[in-house]
Amino acid sequence: MAGAVPLTLTVNGVETARMVAPRTTLADFLRTDLELTATHVGCEMGACGACLVLLDGVPVHSCLVFAVQAQGQRVETVEGLVASGALAPLQQAFHERNALQCGFCTPGMLVNAHALITKGTVPDREEIRDAISGNYCRCTGYEAIVDAIEAAARKLNGEGAE
């Protein structure tokens, strides 16, 4: 790999070291080098939100970060969040409310929704819509997604599901 540089970062709790070309985006690094393909790539320009991951705990577009910029940082992908059980309430709510059809947008929705509902308060529907305003879904019409996030937030923050 011409011009590759060493990169060390923590991915889903695992310290990871690789050689990487500086032009490789974090999204491509995760999908191609680490074979973590739950992170989807749609537009590669920050518009669709399919590629969201947590970088040092906050959602960012992995298509708008070069892997080398994440040196020494913590990345969590949908794979890691599923394995740790962090997404369980959202997964269940998305399933119950049919908040996905083709599923292309779902990883990005889950990452954003997770960050929103773990802030400790139950967001209202306006806040939910604002939080996912950068996530495109071409199938569901969003209503079911907002419902599912609201239900998961209530459950997580102890207000009962309905």
Next chain:
Amino acid sequence: MKARAFAYARPSSLAEAHAAFDGADGDASYISGGQSLVPALAMRLQAPQVLIDLSAIPEMRGIQLEGESLRIGGLTRHAETLTEPLIRAHAPLLAAAAPFVAHPAIRNRGTVGGSVALADPASEFPAMMLAMGAEMEISGASGLRRVPADDYFQDLYQTAMVPGEILVALHVPAAGPRHVWAFDEMARRRGDYAMVGGGVLAERDGAVIANPRIALFSVGPTPVRARNAEAEIAGKALDADAIAAAQRALDADIDPLDDAEIPAAMRRHLARVLLGRLLRKLETC
């Protein structure tokens, strides 16, 4: 769409950053949050040999009150402007504008310095620098210099900075209890760039407005101070007559171009409506 191959440097001082830029004979780009630059690289609108990451330069970090002014490090993320108590207290227009900048995940990454360096005429923060009367702290060949916002924005994406210079920090005159402010914009969808937007900062003594600064964006090649409109409200109470006079005067302040989506006449109309909303908000502050 992938960026062309480049070498990557993460200097830990301004001097090293300038040396990296000069070492590439200027065929280099600085990167802060990357939220505008990475798409430009992916589309190959830019294809530098070297990418210089500014994220490890200590002088560009942090927010401090220095006497009468607030120093905001260039690397301050958009998201921090929403939550930082010093910004909420002393640069309230920045905090008021922040929810309108892009989407939450982009705000987690994009920086105030990157936005003001880019100087997109449709962006919120550059215009708020004008409204707040900020000064830009710029590092270049001859060390640090300061440029007032009124002299900083020169043409489309063109600022007082020359290639290789670095926007280190923003110095904002600290607002206090006598200040009132308002921000608003009109966009087709949440998070989209505005069709027209603006902010106002002024002092108020009883009912009378003093030293108003009105800055609009998405109305021409640079953010614009509405000096004629300001003159109509300075030293007056913000009654319906004063607001109407300011709206009339605004026509001479802006020179929007026709574009494929929004004719110039529509932008003029929206700017007038927006100014009315801003001034009525100011009145009830």
